Amino acid sequence: MKKVEAVIKPFKLEEVKEALLKVGIGGMTVLEVKGFGEQRGQVEVYRGKEYRADFLQKVKIEVVVKDDQVDAVVQAILDSAYTGKIGDGKIFVLPVEDVIRVRTKERGDKAI
Numbered sequence: 001m002k003k004v005e006a007v008i009k010p011f012k013l014e015e016v017k018e019a020l021l022k023v024g025i026g027g028m029t030v031l032e033v034k035g036f037g038e039q040r041g042q043v044e045v046y047r048g049k050e051y052r053a054d055f056l057q058k059v060k061i062e063v064v065v066k067d068d069q070v071d072a073v074v075q076a077i078l079d080s081a082y083t084g085k086i087g088d089g090k091i092f093v094l095p096v097e098d099v100i101r102v103r104t105k106e107r108g109d110k111a112i
Contacts, residue, residue, distance in 0.1 A: 001096040001112065002070050006061045007033065008081040008089040013059050019080035020063065023072040029062040038086055056087065064096055066109055 008016060013030065020028060034055035065073055070093060077091055101111040 001099060001109065002065055002067060003094045003096050004061075004063045004065060004070065004073050004077070005092040005094070006077045006081065006089060007035065007058050008061065008077070009083065009087060010057055010059045012081045012083070013061075015080040016061060016077055019076040020061075020073065023076045024069070025063055025065065025073060025076075027063075031060045031062070033058050033060045037090070058089065064099055064112055066112065 006016070010032075017028070035058055036055055061077070063073060074091055074093065081089055098107060099111040100107050104111075
């Protein structure tokens with residue numbers, strides 16, 4: 001099993017969700033996060049004064065999938081989150097040792 005984490009632009013969340021549903025992903029965790037990368041923040045204006053917003057609003061999606069689903073999930077995120085502009089985000093793929101569904105106590109692939 002693998003955990004796929006994607007940090008994307010907030011306005012792309014609905015497109016990514018739809019793309020993941022199309023490849024058979026039935027659940028995900030979504031978190032509102034802040035961060036910066038190559039963008040290094042942006043200049044904002046508040047009450048006539050400029051200030052630098054170092055951390056930009058992003059959305060983090062977490063999905064745990066079977067090993068054979070990883071490529072389809074990553075491709076779905078790449079295709080749906082892409083704008084071609086700086087700040088499109090990152091995708092991380094991490095190993096998962098075990099998953100346990102609390103309600104049924106199922107483990108592994110059955111718990112996904």
